[in-house]
Amino acid sequence: MKRARIIYNPTSGREQFRRHLPDVLVRLEKAGYETSCHATEGPGDATKAARQAVEREFDLVIAAGGDGTINEVVNGLAHQPYRPKLGVIPVGTTNDFARAIGVPRTIEGACEVITTGEPVAIDIGCVTNEDKTRYFINIAGGGRLTELTYEVPSKLKTMLGQLAYYLKGMEMLPSIRATEASIEYDGKLFEGEIMMFLVSLTNSVGGFEKLAPDSSLNDGLFDLIIVKKTNLAEFVRLVTLAARGEHINDPHIIYTKANRVKVRSPMQLNLDGEFGGMLPGEFVNLYRHLEVLMPKEKAEQVRTGS
Ligand SMILES: Nc1ncnc2c1ncn2[C@@H]1O[C@H](COP(=O)(O)OP(=O)(O)OP(=O)(O)O)[C@@H](O)[C@H]1O
Numbered sequence: 001m002k003r004a005r006i007i008y009n010p011t012s013g014r015e016q017f018r019r020h021l022p023d024v025l026v027r028l029e030k031a032g033y034e035t036s037c038h039a040t041e042g043p044g045d046a047t048k049a050a051r052q053a054v055e056r057e058f059d060l061v062i063a064a065g066g067d068g069t070i071n072e073v074v075n076g077l078a079h080q081p082y083r084p085k086l087g088v089i090p091v092g093t094t095n096d097f098a099r100a101i102g103v104p105r106t107i108e109g110a111c112e113v114i115t116t117g118e119p120v121a122i123d124i125g126c127v128t129n130e131d132k133t134r135y136f137i138n139i140a141g142g143g144r145l146t147e148l149t150y151e152v153p154s155k156l157k158t159m160l161g162q163l164a165y166y167l168k169g170m171e172m173l174p175s176i177r178a179t180e181a182s183i184e185y186d187g188k189l190f191e192g193e194i195m196m197f198l199v200s201l202t203n204s205v206g207g208f209e210k211l212a213p214d215s216s217l218n219d220g221l222f223d224l225i226i227v228k229k230t231n232l233a234e235f236v237r238l239v240t241l242a243a244r245g246e247h248i249n250d251p252h253i254i255y256t257k258a259n260r261v262k263v264r265s266p267m268q269l270n271l272d273g274e275f276g277g278m279l280p281g282e283f284v285n286l287y288r289h290l291e292v293l294m295p296k297e298k299a300e301q302v303r304t305g306s
Pocket of ligand 1: 009010011012013014040041042043044045064065066067068069070072091092093094095096273274
């Protein structure tokens, strides 16, 4: 029998997962997994639990939570020579990563993917800043607006879901200032004032499904988006364009692919929606570093690049 470890955050999203746990265990048992669980107790705990799962040589680690929980689990797996496969049950508020790998946002649907889907090795991001190395699966970014993801209180997310982020975003808009930035990417250099920069691994960010429309999960490249200085009206217009994926040709935007990105200026770093310390720092794309379970059709699409 294969062994699976569920690492779940009881406070994620609308706090529903625990109620469904017995059903999840039965489904996994039927699919041939002997499964045990760990409920996280606070920030950082999912990373410790994932490291422990590596030591105990589990075949599969299932992260049940939002993007923050998946990020923590990946941080426990990424550094190790043996890395169990990763399954995802999206019960968070945003669930960008699940959307990007085609995992449905119902617990039953996600279990179905875990039991009948296929593993695909995908790229993950690695950033070195403040003498630490951290990993991300979705997005890293800097600039005042990216700070909104950790300024929304957990209670508000439980009550309002995604809407909580949009409300906070609108509240912050008038106070957004441009920041002086120096960004080196695959030998090129950008220097100037920016509203924000994003280093993305998937096309689905903050509920915007077309923010990085050309991104591939396994090409070894980030999609780098730099939003140059704009006034408030232009910025709002860019956000509207971004909802349709039409921002990438705008003159205020640099949109390109890169394997390495170095940010030389001081800035807060957002990693998969959580505070990731201060920049400067360097981002490296780790080619096909982690095997993740996804639906068969999605797996085929990712493998063939279609
Ligand atoms: N028992 C706990 N109590 C409070 N916070 C916790 C607990 N366990 C984990 N956490 C923290 O909660 C953070 C956010 O969780 P998570 O991303 O799963 O859900 P979310 O906030 O609802 O969703 P999203 O990130 O999609 O907005 C995690 O990064 C983790 O540090």
